[in-house]
Amino acid sequence: MRIIHTSDWHLGQNFYGKSRAQEHRLFMQWLLEQIQLNDVDALIIAGDIFDTGTPPSYARSLYNQFIVDIQTTGCKLIVLGGNHDSVATLGESKQLLECLNATVIPGALDDASEHIVLVQDKQQNPCAIVCALPYLRPRDLVLSQSGESSSDKQRKLGNEIASLYQQCFSEAQRINKQQPQPLPIIATGHLTTVGASTSESVRDIYIGSLDAFNATLFPDADYIALGHIHRPQKIAKTEHIRYSGSPIPLSFDELSGEKSVFLAEFNQASLAEVKAIEVPRFQAMASLKGSLADIEQALAEFECKPSDAESMTPPKTTWLSIEVAQQDFLSDLQTRIADITEPLAVEVLQLKRARSQRQQQIEQLDNETLSELSVDDVFERRLAQEDFSEPEQQARLSRVKSQFKQVVAQVEDRSSNLDTDISKVSKLGLAEDKA
Structure with a gap:
């Protein structure tokens, strides 16, 4: 039996x-x-x-x-x-x-x-x-x-x-x-x-x-x-x-x-x-971990996407999870990975930074003063503490960045108008003193 x-x-x-x-x-x-x-x-x-x-x-x-x-x-x-x-x-x-x-x-x-x-x-x-x-x-x-x-x-x-x-x-x-x-x-x-x-x-x-x-x-x-x-x-x-x-x-x-x-x-x-x-693996999947250089080297092993004129049986697309352990702060990690994987028969479903890296970035922020950072630096480093690896999170990230740019533009515009007003008042004061 x-x-x-x-x-x-x-x-x-x-x-x-x-x-x-x-x-x-x-x-x-x-x-x-x-x-x-x-x-x-x-x-x-x-x-x-x-x-x-x-x-x-x-x-x-x-x-x-x-x-x-x-x-x-x-x-x-x-x-x-x-x-x-x-x-x-x-x-x-x-x-x-x-x-x-x-x-x-x-x-x-x-x-x-x-x-x-x-x-x-x-x-x-x-x-x-x-x-x-x-x-x-x-x-x-x-x-x-x-x-x-x-x-x-x-x-x-x-x-x-x-x-x-x-x-x-x-x-x-x-x-x-x-x-x-x-x-x-x-x-x-x-x-x-x-x-x-x-x-x-x-x-x-x-x-x-x-x-x-x-x-x-x-x-x-x-x-x-x-x-x-x-x-x-x-x-x-x-x-x-x-x-x-x-x-x-x-x-x-x-x-x-x-x-x-x-x-x-x-x-x-x-x-x-x-x-x-x-059980056979019916969908190619892989998990890559390491520095950006390690990831790039590992990705070199994957096949490239065929052109329209090439084989009628293109290689199967591999689903990827990528976890980057990078000492340096990478504000453009998403773009870098997209550029590396674009010609390959792969699809990145999950992209994240190593937890230890995110913790190091938090500790690094604690040792810095605001005078050393621009507004964009502070915003990008705050985003680095979050995980935007999911597709819906990527959409949310795009909305947050767009809203941030609008707020900064409004603040800068108001600041510019304020500077103009202060300059006018200052000039008017000088004219009154001369009179």
Whole structure:
């Protein structure tokens, strides 16, 4: 019996103004090929199928088309809701998708037994039992009481989550005893566990209630498929408790490691092997850090844009994040980077100064007097303390600079008129003295 464990697709993500639709479409095609190639019995998506609770129509279309396409494989599909998903959005088609061999559990259900899924193979024989638990919202499990401390709330929520896991596991064991032969029991979850390594795109989901769930509180399932953390990893030095990670990089700091799905194979009721299948990179992305000279040298490795008369298959555009660590103050950093990258098959989605550099600039300002700086110098150095790397922030920066120029022009005009008036008064005073 084989399953593929994946999570955190985040369909509909808007990435610095860019759509990920093509990447997701290619990933889904690749995943269907892997299901066929490895004769997979069940696919588990452990939460965050969508990036927001109100996904765009094209994201819903991708989701629906995948459910249609997976029918040709005979593979069971189990979709769990995540903290980014709307319970209502996922739940609206739940009954319909049951007819397509897909089980959707958008949120916590009233009875623990409703979270149990008996998986059948292509010959309609039971092959696994899944304790299908989605993201568990605190309000679904506990009620706050007057006078409770933060630690009390965390302890109570942790205990309730552990209790629900145990109830589901006990029900799975009961069903297992009724089978002709023992089946593997698989549990799922969408939460943060102690010791998990996160990335920039992961948002905390238990702020003010539960920081992280202790992995020792999971039941003794044969495999635990987790979602929410975007880096693939084992938990508590175990083989059977894993985060699959997201299939595509959802932030630039996720480029350092491979993206994968996990193929778990079971020998009767025992976990035999877990294999990471690397997901191809469908969109070229890179993160460059260093001085301006280092950045320029690194950019020299990228291909140039072809002219109209050149190849009909131009190189793919690479999305870039550039972080400049420069000792000297660079008021024209945006222009310099634009000039360097203009002939290249790249697109700069994120441009920022290193934090240490911004701090040095602040300290440098503290040691300078206004008499050493012009009005423009003070304004540019104040702007240097802000991050205008996002596209909408760039538009705001342009407006701020335009408004600043207008204010300076008005002040200078008033100052010039004042100087003229003072000169007239001074001349009139001299004339009166002579008279």
